[in-house]
Amino acid sequence: LRALDAARERLYQQARAASFDTPPADPAQEAPSMAQQQADALALLAETALHHELDPGAPGERYQVVVHVDAAVLADPEQPGQSVLEDGVNVPAETSRRLACDASRVVMRHDEDGRVVDVGARTRTISPALRRALHHRDHGCRFPGCGVRVGEGHHVRHWAEGGPTTLSNLALLCRRHHRAVHEEGYRVERQADGALEFRRPDGQLLADVPPAVPAPADPPQSLRDAHVASGLRVHPRTACPGWLGERLDVGWAIDVLHPRAASPPPIQE
Structure with missing residues (x-):
């Protein structure tokens, strides 16, 4: 939306500058409507994108x-x-x-x-060649459980503190988790073997999340096959409780669900 507004403002300034040089042939002619201005602005954005070959550039x-x-x-x-x-x-x-x-x-x-x-x-800060190597190595955000494929280069030890801008001191993080590491108290440390350790603000270690198991082509049939292999027979009343219509014994239910609520043992004299 901001880009559209900026493009529309540019078109307006161009038209305004032209109006000072050449007076309009018909003073009664109406100005372009908002929809027309938005359409012209969108066309200008498209032309600009095509001119730059739709390349957003590196984050830097x-x-x-x-x-x-x-x-x-x-x-x-x-x-x-x-x-x-x-x-x-x-x-x-x-x-x-x-x-x-x-x-x-x-x-x-x-x-x-x-x-x-x-x-x-x-x-x-990060050269194009080093950025390509970083993306090739990390394949996306390194934060545990994050699957975002694009990200920003993060210095494990900040270059302002003397940390080198080398592949061994860089990690790819998405915007959300890059902000979490810098501004929300999360920490990332590189171990001697090169592995990264992420910790919560309270110091608790975040375990690595294994990659998701790919879903089978036919999940329902795969589930049925697993039931057959384990000898489990599922029928329409499998999930129905064995209730016979009797009234609920509240005391017994509480004793089972909350042992601390059970009656204390009788006092022996």
Whole structure:
């Protein structure tokens, strides 16, 4: 929707600029309706997508949100310093660390008065070749139980803390679980054998989830075959209880379902 609005605004500005150069032939002509503007905007989006061959780009180049964050804050979120958008809106330090995991970065140096004295070239945190190797190795999000095939590169040890941007220090995480690791207290650690361990905020280990067993071509018939193999005969009244119509003995039911509610033993004198 935002893309449509932006495209429609661009068309409006183009038409407005043209109206200053050439007056309309018919002043009484009605302006395009909202539906016509939306249709033109959608066509402009399609042309733009075709021009760029429908390539959304790598995560490090896909977003143009500029975040200014001090190096000390990237290395330690508890340190004082700025982590803000271009217009000065504050951004949580861990959010900036997550974005910096897989983004383009420009290093700027300031003097004591805050003036910029040096601006480095824009570089990608994860190179295209390394990204291809990461996707080939992980085949999707590494968080236990997640089956999302696309994701973002996560530094197990953040590069701002001295962690290398190498395949052994990277893991592919989907957006949801990348946010969970950075902003929701989940932790990921790489073991000596290269395996990843994920822990909940309370420190409990998340066990690896085995891949789902593929469903058979005919699940009902497979279930019937399993019943026959185990000697189980299922008929229309298999799930019916053996109730004969008598009234419910509430006390007996409670004694069975909740042993703690049973009557205490008689006191012996």
